[in-house]
Amino acid sequence: MENWLKDNECTGCGACQNICPKEAIQMVTDECGFWHPRIIKDKCIDCKQCEKVCPIVKPAFSNRFSSSPEVYAGWSLNADTRYNSTSGGIFSELALKILEMGGAVSGAVYSETFLVYHQVIFKETDLTNIRQSKYIQSDSGYVFREIKTVLAEGKTVLFCGTPCQVAGLNTYLGKDYENLITVDFICRGANSPKAYRKWLDMLEKQYHSEVTRVWFKNKELGWNRFSTRVDFKNGKIYRKDRYTDLFMRGYLEKNWYIRPCCGDCKFKAVPRVADLTLADFWKVDKALDEDKGTSMIMVNTQRGTFLLESIKDNIYLQRRDLDEVLNGNQMLNKSAWISKWSGYFLRSLDYKRFDKAFYHLELKLKFLGWKYKWKKYYGNKRSKNS
Ligand SMILES: Cc1cc2nc3c(=O)[nH]c(=O)nc-3n(C[C@H](O)[C@H](O)[C@H](O)COP(=O)(O)OP(=O)(O)OC[C@H]3O[C@@H](n4cnc5c(N)ncnc54)[C@H](O)[C@@H]3O)c2cc1C
Helix, strand or coil, rough: CCHHHHHHHCCCHHHHHHHHCCEEEEEEEEECHHHHHEEECCCCCCHHHHHHHHCCCCCCCCCCCCCCCEEEEEEEEHHHHHHCCCCHHHHHHHHHHHHHCEEEEEEEEECCCCCCEEEECCCHHHHHHHCCCCCCCCEEECCCHHHHHHHHHHCCEEECCCHHHHHHHHHHHHHCCCEEEEEECCCCCCEEEHHHHHHHHHHHHHHHHCCEEEEEECCCCCCCEEEEEEECCCEEEEECCCCCCCCCCCCHHCCCCCHHHHCCCCCCCCCCCCEEEECCCCCCCHHHHHCCEEEEEEEECCCHHHHHCCCCCCCCEEEEEEHHHHHHCCCCCCCCCCCCHHHHHHHCCCCCHHHHHHEEEHHHHHHHHHHHHHHHHHHHHHHHHC
């Protein structure tokens, strides 16, 4: 069968690859580094399972998810967990509870080359790998199949991913499993693994050493600084904040490598697609936060209520208003804009180093801006004189 979805609509969630009974779908990267399903025609039996589980073609919303969810600000009372998490460490507390109960947790981990993929873990000692936001798209691989197997064994599974990954898991499973709890987050968009790997290649050249650790939103300089820390084999450390780190500037300021479909995300606002939604609780009272990281927790289902209730001795929790989240976190309702120079930038990484490509495009856009203003100014002057 032909591809059922336009490339710029596909989220790369991998539900189609997971469902295919003939292994006729492979996720391959395009020239910008984003994964897309490719059908191996010789193997395809035209069963259309892939189309049926695509969360874009067939969004699986259910009335299980509240349209007026309860909202909280909170953090882990374990100082280590909070410090080592991206916001308040609520995800780790939820995950710990599930693992203590003998369940499994699935989330994003770094590979040996510091790319990101989804994994299922069963042990508390593996939790540190899953913790922390990795601001690039995670490869789902065949994790949905693995989760289905664990669910069928009767174990509880906690899955955390982007809203589109959660939606993909839901449509792939095709039915509601009582022993599945899903967590999504307010998402600004998934970045191209190609852009991120090229940025790491640049750092490895600059520091004459291999990367040993990547840590986004590192809190050494305070949570609000949004710092990035990268450690190297030779003991050196790279540390910059959101205004000076080129990767974060390209993500938050220029929007040069967010996946195209994230510009029109189908999983914004409420109701959500997951039992719980996490995010940073920005603009929370200064007295409350102390720059250590505060999570926003949105409880979308009864299952979410039970799980949050079960960790309440291990977290600080304060009831807040949904409007506060809407005011402080635009990405709950709005998709990120995608720069029209995104493809140009990503392709230029084939022959330019990350920083060279970055500064080159920045200069080009400045020049085009001046040219536009100059044309407008002289155009106006000429029309006044004539
Ligand atoms: C790509 C991306 C964009 C985000 N955009 C926003 C935003 O605009 N506004 C906002 O308030 N919050 C955003 N977040 C969420 C935020 O960074 C925190 O993850 C969230 O507040 C939970 O924090 P925590 O301390 O409880 O848990 P953390 O320790 O941060 O745990 C995060 C969980 O997210 C999973 N995860 C990490 N990276 C990925 C990934 N690449 N793909 C899928 N799952 C992943 C981990 O497996 C873990 O389960 C984003 C996260 C990501 C990964």
